[in-house]
Amino acid sequence: MSVETVSTPRRFSFGRVAAMCLRHFYVLKGSWPRLVEMAYWPTMQMIIWGFFSTFLYQNSSWLAGAFGVLLSAVMLWDVLFRGQLGFSLSFLEELWARNLANLYCSPLTPSEHVVSLFIMALIRALIGVLPAMVLAIPFYHYSIFSLGLPLAGFFFCLLLMGCSMGMIVTAMILRFGLAAENLAWFIVFLLAPVSAVYYPVSILPGWLQVVAHILPSSYVFEGMRAEMFDHVFRWDLLLASLGLNLVYLLIGLGVYLWSFSRARELGLLLQVGE
């Protein structure tokens, strides 16, 4: 009696990552209300905060120093929120469709799946915030693109943090099922007060400043204010944010892989979504 043998496939395949992105493109392409919804909230936020900024600009010497600081903060905050949400929702789509077992019985590896979720988070964040960023120009004669290259750094850092949060959220959903779904919607707001989005870290009480200093997002918003008020690009803040993001990414990936392993022990991959 003989035994069949197999050749070793590639451990990481960009083709499989592309297949997962294709799956989400099909969803987005076939549903224009989803596209509108993605851009709707960031645009509404931009409009409300834009008018508020205009009012403060005319009545506040602080804001007169840099019109658009609140608008920029709002739009960059949405990068973090949309990044996290884009990552988590792309994963949730598989649970809602009861498709996770199909995917993980195919040659798709967890790391390929995570990379495809990163790409979808980037695309969803761009779909969400780009219209708001562009519309701010005719509405308020303010262009966030005037920040120049630092904007790309801020965007990248916030997206990375959003994806790290997304990995932790999806790990929780994988472990505890759809009961943990609401985490995707509110967990990032827990970090808003200590991310120093609209005010400097120095405003926070001492013990909260410690918390703020271990968040990559607080360095981004401090860096944004330094750029807008002082016209100084603070490399140190960007590097601190990138360094912390690296730690967060490793933690997020570790938690996701641990959760995946636990799901295989408990038989959750077949049950989750029901």
Place this chain on the structure above:
Amino acid sequence: MTEIVVVEDLAKQFRDVKAVDGIGFAVQRGETVALLGGNGAGKTTTISMLLGLLKPTRGTIRLFGVDIAKHRHRVLGRMNFSSPYVDLPHRLTLRQNLMVFAKLYGLADARARIATLAKALELDTLIDRKFGSLSAGQKTRGALAKALINRPDLLLLDEPTASLDPDTADWVRHYLERYQQETGAAILLASHNMGEVERLADRVLMLRQGRIVDSGSPDDLLFRYSRQNLEEVFLDIARDRRTAAPRNTETAEHER
């Protein structure tokens, strides 16, 4: 004979419940083996462990000679499955769903393969419809198309004709027989449908409370239990009301 599946002392325990309790069996190329048992007998748990979706508490599974505890990803491209416990994204058309899986399995001829399957499974007119808009029977055929997209050498089917009307169920069985004849694939089947098992299976593993309590070809089981059909054999075993006559046929050495 070529062994596609070799399972030894496989067990899975969830807290105090022994879902699968030390089973062993083998499946050869071109063979159809059915797991038959009542609810909670361990059929789906066994298939989940073979797919690598569930980690065994103990025991080994070798697929194509590869220990899947160590090298699961080496064999996933050569197998596929279908189960009523999973679904495909409803917002995608059947073609889009099949295209995604064709790419996940790395098919170079994805379009041609989808066209072939659509024709063979009589899905031509449904291929561009949203998966969610299909009837239960159409979805089952669509799921079967997904299970066959990579021309698997090992097909794991959990209740493949559940929710199908008798005509469609018969059609699916006929198709599976043809696929196996053409490709020599091994099929492991879990089913409650005794007629289906009698028709498709070369060998039946009778499961009860996570253990293989008997096995043999459908004819062998009918002979030894002196019954007319597998349903009666199933009830004898499930209710522990009759003992089989000693085997007079050769039995597989792996089965315990």
